[in-house]
């Protein structure tokens with residue numbers, strides 16, 4: 001095999017240290033206010049705005065420590081996304097939306113006019129989009145915010161101040177939309193899960209990866225809430241252990257019966273008939289249904305197909321990218337070899353051992369039973385069903401926004 005081009009293809013991403021204790025730009029505040037901390041421990045929202053400041057749960061520290069970071073520059077938000085202080089496709093989208101607001105607010109506080117504020121928001125989009133390449137939710141959220149900034153700027157009588165505060169409201173709205181989306185997907189997904197099912201889950205797709213509830217984990221929470229008596233096999237998800245550190249933590253807090261398993265154990269469990277359904281999230285779904293998700297998803301789906309176990313991706317329509325025809329076109333992030341050489345800072349491989357560390361893989365559409373979205377469950381041919389779901393969702397969002405825009409216009413007249 002040709003040597004993987006680890007260093008070459010990491011592009012402009014900075015070289016990372018091990019994932020615990022990675023330096024992040026100094027938080028914007030030396031001490032996190034007690035009120036923000038208590039809000040975080042009440043809601044467990046990974047991304048929230050409090051007292052004119054963006055706060056993030058530092059997911060690298062869980063489950064042993066619960067830490068918050070505050071951000072007051074676009075660069076800090078980008079760094080927190082890149083270093084995975086905040087992670088999970090919808091959560092990084094939400095962080096990106098607030099990042100745009102931070103860019104606009106800085107231009108405003110520097111005395112910028114309407115044009116300067118819009119330019120700052122657009123510049124923030126470019127900077128934030130570069131933080132992580134695979135999850136399209138980031139670009140989706142920043143594109144939505146940039147389009148809102150432009151539309152507002154075109155309204156007679158609009159001021160820089162009003163535009164900036166409306167952008168903040170829209171970032172909150174984007175989070176609220178994620179909650180509604182997760183709840184809808186969870187209900188559609190739960191309908192497909194039999195009573196007493198053994199479910200297999202990869203990575204973390206729960207409240208920490210989204211805003212409340214989650215995608216695939218949302219389906220599991222909903223099954224549990226409906227009293228279906230499900231049990232979950234939780235893949236540990238090397239190298240960054242999102243399953244062991246985050247999903248196990250979430251499920252145990254929620255009282256959902258579960259066992260943590262080594263990633264390599266899932267195939268044997270499926271062969272032994274101990275898995276009834278596989279559920280996972282996604283970072284980008286191509287127009288034909290090819291699905292990029294956390295590394296190891298493809299292997300899990302191969303074993304599912306071989307053993308006749310249904311495998312469902314649980315995906316908000318914001319994760320569907322109709323501009324990419326097939327999985328071939330999905331950019332796959334490659335991360336530092338230290339993530340594989342070390343576990344939470346402890347070296348587990350020879351120092352400087354050559355490593356290839358793609359963060360995601362692509363599961364071909366033919367291996368996926370169904371793709372659960374907030375608009376309903378999409379089945380093959382995915383090229384048709386995904387387009388329908390995506391277009392319906394975008395139309396609903398546009399109609400809502402057009403109505404809001406008309407109200408803003410009327411208020412400005």
Ligand SMILES: CSC[C@@H](O)[C@@H](O)C(=O)COP(=O)(O)O
Nearest residue numbers: 087088089203205209281282294
């Ligand atoms: C709702 S989360 C869907 C995906 O974002 C999730 O499965 C995943 O792969 C997260 O990867 P991560 O690298 O932890 O950001």
